Amino acid sequence: MPSATSDARVLIQSLSRAYAATPTNLKIIDLYVVFAVATALVQVAYMGLVGTFPFNSFLSGVLSCIGTAVLAVCLRIQVNKDNKEFKDLPPERAFADFVLCNLVLHLVIMNFLG
Amino acid sequence: MAEPQQPTAVRGSGEGGGGQFRNAVGGVLCAFALLLIGVLAFSIRLFSVIKYESVIHEFDPYFNYRVTQVSLISAERSSAASIFCQRMESFSQKKRKKNGVYEFWNWFDDRTWYPLGRAIGGTVYPGLTLTAGTLWWLLNSLNIPLSVETVCVFTAPIFSANASWATYLLTKEAKGPGAGLMAATILAMVPSYISRSVAGSYDNEAVAIFALIFTFYLYVKTLNTGSLFYATLNALSYFYMVCSWGGYTFIINLIPMHVLLCIVTGRYSSRLYIAYAPLVVLGTLLAALVPVVGFNSVLTSEHFASFLVFIILHVVALVYYIKGLLTPRLFKVAMTFVIKVGLAFCYAVAVILVSLVASSPTKGWSGRSLSLLDPTYASKYIPLIASVSEHQPPTWPSYFMGINVLAFLVPSGIIACFFPLSDASSFLVLYLVTSVYFSGVMVRLMLVLAPAACILSGIALSEAFKVLIRSMKFQRPSSDDDSSTEGDEVSSVPANSMKNQSKTSVKSETVTKEKPSKKNRKMDQDPEGSSPVGPTREQKLLVLPCGPSFVGIMSLIVLCGFYVVHCVWAAAEVYSEPQIVHTYRSPYGLHVFDDFREAYAWLRHNTEVDDKVASWWDYGYQTTAMANRTVIVDNNTWNDTHIATVGTAMSSPEKEAWEIYNSLDVKYVLVVFGGLVGHRSDDINKFLSMVRIGGGVFPNIKEEDYLRDGIYRVDAHGTPKMLNCLIFVETDGTGFDRARGYEIGKKHFKLTHFEEVFTTHNWMVRIYKLKPQKNRVRGKLKLKSRSKTSSTLKSGGKTNPWQ
Numbered sequence A: 001m002p003s004a005t006s007d008a009r010v011l012i013q014s015l016s017r018a019y020a021a022t023p024t025n026l027k028i029i030d031l032y033v034v035f036a037v038a039t040a041l042v043q044v045a046y047m048g049l050v051g052t053f054p055f056n057s058f059l060s061g062v063l064s065c066i067g068t069a070v071l072a073v074c075l076r077i078q079v080n081k082d083n084k085e086f087k088d089l090p091p092e093r094a095f096a097d098f099v100l101c102n103l104v105l106h107l108v109i110m111n112f113l114g
Numbered sequence B: 001m002a003e004p005q006q007p008t009a010v011r012g013s014g015e016g017g018g019g020q021f022r023n024a025v026g027g028v029l030c031a032f033a034l035l036l037i038g039v040l041a042f043s044i045r046l047f048s049v050i051k052y053e054s055v056i057h058e059f060d061p062y063f064n065y066r067v068t069q070v071s072l073i074s075a076e077r078s079s080a081a082s083i084f085c086q087r088m089e090s091f092s093q094k095k096r097k098k099n100g101v102y103e104f105w106n107w108f109d110d111r112t113w114y115p116l117g118r119a120i121g122g123t124v125y126p127g128l129t130l131t132a133g134t135l136w137w138l139l140n141s142l143n144i145p146l147s148v149e150t151v152c153v154f155t156a157p158i159f160s161a162n163a164s165w166a167t168y169l170l171t172k173e174a175k176g177p178g179a180g181l182m183a184a185t186i187l188a189m190v191p192s193y194i195s196r197s198v199a200g201s202y203d204n205e206a207v208a209i210f211a212l213i214f215t216f217y218l219y220v221k222t223l224n225t226g227s228l229f230y231a232t233l234n235a236l237s238y239f240y241m242v243c244s245w246g247g248y249t250f251i252i253n254l255i256p257m258h259v260l261l262c263i264v265t266g267r268y269s270s271r272l273y274i275a276y277a278p279l280v281v282l283g284t285l286l287a288a289l290v291p292v293v294g295f296n297s298v299l300t301s302e303h304f305a306s307f308l309v310f311i312i313l314h315v316v317a318l319v320y321y322i323k324g325l326l327t328p329r330l331f332k333v334a335m336t337f338v339i340k341v342g343l344a345f346c347y348a349v350a351v352i353l354v355s356l357v358a359s360s361p362t363k364g365w366s367g368r369s370l371s372l373l374d375p376t377y378a379s380k381y382i383p384l385i386a387s388v389s390e391h392q393p394p395t396w397p398s399y400f401m402g403i404n405v406l407a408f409l410v411p412s413g414i415i416a417c418f419f420p421l422s423d424a425s426s427f428l429v430l431y432l433v434t435s436v437y438f439s440g441v442m443v444r445l446m447l448v449l450a451p452a453a454c455i456l457s458g459i460a461l462s463e464a465f466k467v468l469i470r471s472m473k474f475q476r477p478s479s480d481d482d483s484s485t486e487g488d489e490v491s492s493v494p495a496n497s498m499k500n501q502s503k504t505s506v507k508s509e510t511v512t513k514e515k516p517s518k519k520n521r522k523m524d525q526d527p528e529g530s531s532p533v534g535p536t537r538e539q540k541l542l543v544l545p546c547g548p549s550f551v552g553i554m555s556l557i558v559l560c561g562f563y564v565v566h567c568v569w570a571a572a573e574v575y576s577e578p579q580i581v582h583t584y585r586s587p588y589g590l591h592v593f594d595d596f597r598e599a600y601a602w603l604r605h606n607t608e609v610d611d612k613v614a615s616w617w618d619y620g621y622q623t624t625a626m627a628n629r630t631v632i633v634d635n636n637t638w639n640d641t642h643i644a645t646v647g648t649a650m651s652s653p654e655k656e657a658w659e660i661y662n663s664l665d666v667k668y669v670l671v672v673f674g675g676l677v678g679h680r681s682d683d684i685n686k687f688l689s690m691v692r693i694g695g696g697v698f699p700n701i702k703e704e705d706y707l708r709d710g711i712y713r714v715d716a717h718g719t720p721k722m723l724n725c726l727i728f729v730e731t732d733g734t735g736f737d738r739a740r741g742y743e744i745g746k747k748h749f750k751l752t753h754f755e756e757v758f759t760t761h762n763w764m765v766r767i768y769k770l771k772p773q774k775n776r777v778r779g780k781l782k783l784k785s786r787s788k789t790s791s792t793l794k795s796g797g798k799t800n801p802w803q
Helices: A002-020 A024-050 A055-079 A091-113 B006-010 B013-044 B047-051 B060-077 B082-087 B089-093 B101-105 B127-141 B148-175 B177-189 B191-195 B205-225 B228-244 B248-264 B270-289 B301-325 B328-358 B367-373 B377-381 B383-387 B396-403 B406-417 B423-441 B443-475 B479-511 B518-524 B546-574 B595-606 B617-627 B640-651 B654-663 B687-697 B720-724 B726-731 B784-795
Strands: B582-586 B589-593 B612-614 B666-672 B754-759 B765-770
Touching: A002 B301, A002 B328, A024 A055, A055 A091, A055 B228, A055 B270, A091 B228, A091 B270, B013 B148, B013 B177, B013 B546, B047 B546, B060 B101, B060 B127, B060 B148, B060 B617, B101 B127, B127 B148, B127 B205, B127 B228, B148 B177, B148 B191, B148 B205, B148 B406, B148 B423, B148 B443, B177 B191, B177 B443, B177 B546, B191 B396, B191 B443, B191 B546, B205 B228, B205 B248, B205 B270, B205 B423, B205 B443, B228 B248, B228 B270, B248 B270, B248 B301, B248 B423, B270 B301, B301 B328, B367 B423, B396 B406, B396 B443, B406 B423, B406 B443, B423 B443, B443 B546, B595 B617, B595 B666, B595 B754, B595 B765, B617 B666, B640 B654, B640 B687, B654 B666, B654 B765
Parallel strands: B612 B666
Antiparallel strands: B582 B589, B666 B765, B754 B765
């Protein structure tokens, strides 16, 4: 299916071109999200190697990674200037909410880690 | 307030200062109304305290009370509450020095489910006890010396006031402050909520309903504002709900359902992502923190819906993001490509998941949840759950008893939610529909329906009042204004009649619930349906003629009056009974039957501390809390076999029953008999469920043996097995049974293995002691038990494990 591969190549090219146009601060947040998800995958792979005991540590580790990823995505949504719904939300307020939510998340993680 | 937003803009900018003043007055009035609503919610629940006394009701609250006492004991040692010290003497006798909140998590209770015991820390929902404990500690630190019992008794009314304020907030998010106030007032009085939150009903639902409404409010607030701060608060409120009640699974399934609904109806927005995704992650973690839930928050099917929707939401968010990046043509190409690859991947994952889930016999759901989804499940597989009266489906009259007038205000509220349809109002409709289904399965869950019904009725009533009062307001000036406005309207009628048609039909439905004849007149009055400002406004407001709107307002007020009268009657007459004390009015005055407490007090003062008491599981919590003796089974009903053992003992003849009880180290047996006073829920009426539960585990107990021609009788026509069994010989002694209305079947018998030690004043509770074995058994071998076992093996047939 040559048309499919050429289509795929055109697709990837246009995707990367469009993505290169996003502002730097959003790209940093995206990088952080990718890092968090990668850490979660590493932990899952480790769990596959050594087994699930102690389960609460595994759970808290994976959920902390996924949690910070989700919160970072929320931050990105709120800080993104293209987003009409959040145009009167100052980015400092968005970041403060992000920090607060992370605090609560990590407090719970520390408690559950065992 | 009930004033709509439009008139302030309608009056023009010259009235800006007046508008601000009106808003300020409105705000003050609103706050004052909320205060009154809180006082109303608190005081309507005080009938039980006024009519009887400040005592803890029923069965389950006694357990919660005991747990609260234990969690507070180290704190209370330092205060000077003498009543409490008297009660705690038994604790100090056991030399248990460690208590308090931290030791509460590790508490293993050896005074119940003898000889198994129960790990309290890991099996109880701590929200209620910790809340009441905190309240008590706060009051004591302010030097207000209330006893623990007082705080426990009044926790429920305080939290119902909080719940009505939370309802105001939730409805305000959906429809505005007017509807909020209406809904809060209705919730303060709704009978089905009162039934579980009277003063003295110290049970989980007292705080759980507040947590439920507050969580929903924070979810809707996050959905409306998109603020991560409220998302954090939402997760914390959900944590409080998980601590309080097992019904938290309703939240964690309803919110994903709503998210799915929003995605499917095309209402996906980034606010939806912010409202849902942090809740799932934080909520799962916080739920796993509570020992009762633990790893169930990721392993059981009740939570899988939230994870599934989490994944779906991320996929949808990604799709929308890429759609924003690409041109439409390329996006179509991307979609076809992804669908081909993605479908194959999804199939594989789905197959793995389904095989994992299907491998467990209950598909990962707990028994209680399955009995909710399939109403017939419990009667087939779990007779214990099926025997609880709260778990039966409700009858139609119980809907009218529980939510009264709201039952027919709710449909108009649903319609009002669709004009306009927002995320919040779709959530309310979904909440109502699901809670109606679950309330139809189990009468206890009408409690979850109550807030939804109140909110939607509040919306309906508020919309109705809005229209009617607006009609009155704009029709009240002299007839010149009327004719001039009518002139403007008539000219714009042909253009706008189409727009008004739908609005009129909706408004006429909400308004003409009680007066169907008005509907015909409404259609004729169509030309009047437009605002007095003029044809520049796009949305014409509905204005009705003065007379019908006045009649409508009066009718609605009378309707609310009926509702209030019913609620106060229900709170005073139906739900104020503490169930530990019964009253009976006769021509000679008021008789009070305090038999239960009399029996427990006798046990407490006349038996050894380590004596074991056997009774049916209903009375377990009360016995442990008030009599302070070890029991065999109690209301937690976590071990079916143990309950079946007690059930078998109650259904067997004296000798077998003695053997069973002796093997459990039981010293005293407690039975409840209502024949003398006409008390209907005594052990004889509960006997069939004892037989069923016992027969579910021990096959030698068969239900047919106790029924004559399929009917349960204890009079002269009772079966021999029935007339010989332990519960019968222990309870009966009088001639005529007032509870069942006929003469007892067997009189004048002598008990050989048990002796009666105590009967209460009205014969309601009877306590029997196991007679010790005779030292010398005349004419029989000492190895009687062993030979009997071998003979049973040889005979085959019915194997009785107790011989």
